Amino acid sequence: MPPAILWLRQDLRTTDHPALLAAIAEGPVIPLYILDDESPETRAIGGAQRWWLHHSLAALDASLRKRGSRLVLRRGAVAEIVESVAAEAGSTRVHATRCYEPWWRHCEEAIDARLELRLHDGNYLAPPESITNAQGARYRVFTPWYRALLERMPPALPHAAPDHIPPPRAWPASDNLADWGLTPTSPDWSSGFGEWHPGEKGAWRALRDWLPVAGDYKARRDYPSLTATSRLSPHLHFGEISPRSIWHALGERDDAGAETYRSELGWREHGINLLDQMPDYGDRNGRPTFDEFGWRSSPEADRDFTAWTRGRTGYPIVDAGMRELWNRGWMHNRVRMVTASFLVKHLLIDWRRGERWFWDTLLDADLASNAMNWQYVAGTGVDAPVFSRIMSPLLQSERFAMGDYVRTYVPELAHLSDAEIVAAHGQDVRVPEYPPPLVGHEAARARALAAWEALRG
Numbered sequence: 014m015p016p017a018i019l020w021l022r023q024d025l026r027t028t029d030h031p032a033l034l035a036a037i038a039e040g041p042v043i044p045l046y047i048l049d050d051e052s053p054e055t056r057a058i059g060g061a062q063r064w065w066l067h068h069s070l071a072a073l074d075a076s077l078r079k080r081g082s083r084l085v086l087r088r089g090a091v092a093e094i095v096e097s098v099a100a101e102a103g104s105t106r107v108h109a110t111r112c113y114e115p116w117w118r119h120c121e122e123a124i125d126a127r128l129e130l131r132l133h134d135g136n137y138l139a140p141p142e143s144i145t146n147a148q149g150a151r152y153r154v155f156t157p158w159y160r161a162l163l164e165r166m167p168p169a170l171p172h173a174a175p176d177h178i179p180p181p182r183a184w185p186a187s188d189n190l191a192d193w194g195l196t197p198t199s200p201d202w203s204s205g206f207g208e209w210h211p212g213e214k215g216a217w218r219a220l221r222d223w224l225p226v227a228g229d230y231k232a233r234r235d236y237p238s239l240t241a242t243s244r245l246s247p248h249l250h251f252g253e254i255s256p257r258s259i260w261h262a263l264g265e266r267d268d269a270g271a272e273t274y275r276s277e278l279g280w281r282e283h284g285i286n287l288l289d290q291m292p293d294y295g296d297r298n299g300r301p302t303f304d305e306f307g308w309r310s311s312p313e314a315d316r317d318f319t320a321w322t323r324g325r326t327g328y329p330i331v332d333a334g335m336r337e338l339w340n341r342g343w344m345h346n347r348v349r350m351v352t353a354s355f356l357v358k359h360l361l362i363d364w365r366r367g368e369r370w371f372w373d374t375l376l377d378a379d380l381a382s383n384a385m386n387w388q389y390v391a392g393t394g395v396d397a398p399v400f401s402r403i404m405s406p407l408l409q410s411e412r413f414a415m416g417d418y419v420r421t422y423v424p425e426l427a428h429l430s431d432a433e434i435v436a437a438h439g440q441d442v443r444v445p446e447y448p449p450p451l452v453g454h455e456a457a458r459a460r461a462l463a464a465w466e467a468l469r470g
C-alpha cells in the first residue's frame with residue numbers, strides 16, 4: 014500500500030484528528046508540514062507566530078515519534094511540494110483538515126488536480142456552510158447564527174489519539190526545523206513569551222488550569238488584571254486542541270461561566286462563518302460605504318500609528334495593552350477592544366493598519382477572528398454597532414479596574430494609585446517620562462463624529 018500524505022496546516026495535534034485517523038485507516042502515513050512564504054496569494058504568518066510555530070512543530074514531531082512516526086518539513090510553494098513529496102513516496106492520496114483562509118482554496122485546487130485530496134472537518138464545532146436558516150440561507154449576524162449553531166450542539170465526541178501511526182517504508186527527505194530560523198535571535202524579542210507552552214500538551218494544560226475557574230468566567234473575564242480567561246487562543250489557532258474537545262471538557266455544566274464560554278467559542282465559529290462567505294473580509298470593509306471614509310493618512314497619522322504600536326499614546330490603558338502585546342504576544346480581549354477602538358476612532362486610522370499590526374504581533378493571530386473583531390470594533394463590519402458608538406478608554410479603565418494591569422505594563426506609572434493613573438491620563442499628575450496624550454478624548458470624539466457625519470452626507 015503506498016503511503017498517504019497527511020498535509021498538516023492548523024491541526025498540529027494527534028488527539029481528535031479525523032484526517033490523521035482516516036489516513037491511518039488506509040495504511041502508512043507521511044505527516045507533512047510546509048512553510049509557504051512564496052505563493053503570492055498566501056498571507057505569510059507574522060513574527061510572533063513564527064516563534065509559536067517552531068515550538069509547536071517540535072512538540073508535534075516528538076509526539077509523532079512516540080507513535081512510530083515523524084514530521085516531514087518542507088519549505089516552498091505548497092502545491093508543488095505536496096506533489097514532489099507524493100512523487101518521491103509514490104503517494105496518490107492526501108488527507109488534510111479543512112481550513113477556510115482564502116489562500117488555501119487555490120492550493121487545494123492545485124493539489125486536487127494532480128492527486129486525490131480528501132478534506133476532513135475537525136477544527137470547528139460545525140462546518141460553517143452547514144449552519145443555515147429554514148430557507149437554506151447563510152447568516153451574517155451573530156445572535157441568530159449562534160442560536161442555529163446551538164441547535165446542532167453538542168458536537169460529536171472527540172476521538173482519542175492513535176497509539177501507533179504506521180510509517181512508510183522509506184521517509185522522504187525533511188528540512189531541519191532549526192534551519193527555518195523561526196525564532197528570533199538578534200534581538201531576541203521573545204523573552205516575554207516564557208509563560209506560553211506551545212504544543213498539544215500545553216493546550217491541555219491550559220485547559221486543565223482554567224477549568225477550575227470556569228464558573229467565574231462570566232463575572233471576571235472582562236477584568237485584565239485578573240487571570241480569568243483560558244488563554245487557549247493560540248492553541249486553538251494552531252489546532253493543538255479541537256474545539257469539540259474543549260466543549261466536551263465543559264461537560265454538562267450549565268452555569269453562567271460555562272454558557273458564556275461556549276458563546277465565546279461561538280464567536281470563533283462566527284468568524285469563520287463570515288470569512289467563508291467573504292474571503293476578503295480581512296482587507297475589505299463589510300459595509301462598502303466605508304470605502305469612502307476619511308481615514309487620516311499623513312506623516313502625522315504615521316507618527317500617531319507608530320506611537321500606538323509602541324504603547325506611547327499617553328492613554329495608560331491603551332499603552333498597557335500595546336505593551337502587553339509586544340512583550341507577551343497576546344492581549345486581553347477587553348483591552349484589544351479598547352486599543353483597536355482608540356486607533357480607529359481616536360486616531361482615525363484605517364482598521365486595516367491595526368489588523369496587520371495584530372497579525373504580526375499576536376501569537377493567536379487568526380485571519381477570521383482578527384478581521385471580524387477589527388471590523389466589529391471599527392463599525393465597518395456586516396455585524397457591527399454603528400461607528401458613532403465611541404469607547405472612552407478612561408471609563409473602560411475605571412469600569413474594569415485596570416490599575417494593576419497598567420502598573421504591570423507601564424513601569425513609568427507603576428508608583429501611581431488607580432486614581433492617579435486616571436489623572437495621569439489627563440496629565441493632572443505629571444510623570445516626566447510618560448508622553449502626553451496624542452489627542453484629547455473630547456477632541457478625538459468630535460473629529461471622529463465629524464468624519465462619520467461627512468460620510469453620511
Ligand SMILES: Cc1cc2nc3c(=O)[nH]c(=O)nc-3n(C[C@H](O)[C@H](O)[C@H](O)COP(=O)(O)OP(=O)(O)OC[C@H]3O[C@@H](n4cnc5c(N)ncnc54)[C@H](O)[C@@H]3O)c2cc1C
Pocket residue numbers: 234242243244245246247249250277278279280281282284344345346347349350353371375377378379380382383384386387390
Ligand atoms: C481587535 C481584536 C482582534 C482580535 N484578534 C484575534 C485573533 O487574531 N485571534 C483570536 O483568536 N482572537 C482574536 N480576538 C478575540 C479575542 O480577543 C481572543 O480570542 C481572546 O482574547 C483569546 O484569549 P483567551 O483564549 O483567553 O479567550 P477566552 O476568553 O478564554 O475564550 C475562549 C476562546 O473563545 C474564542 N474567543 C473568545 N473571544 C472571541 C472573540 N471576540 N472573537 C473570536 N473568538 C473569540 C477564542 O478562540 C478563545 O481562545 C480579537 C479581538 C479583538 C477585539
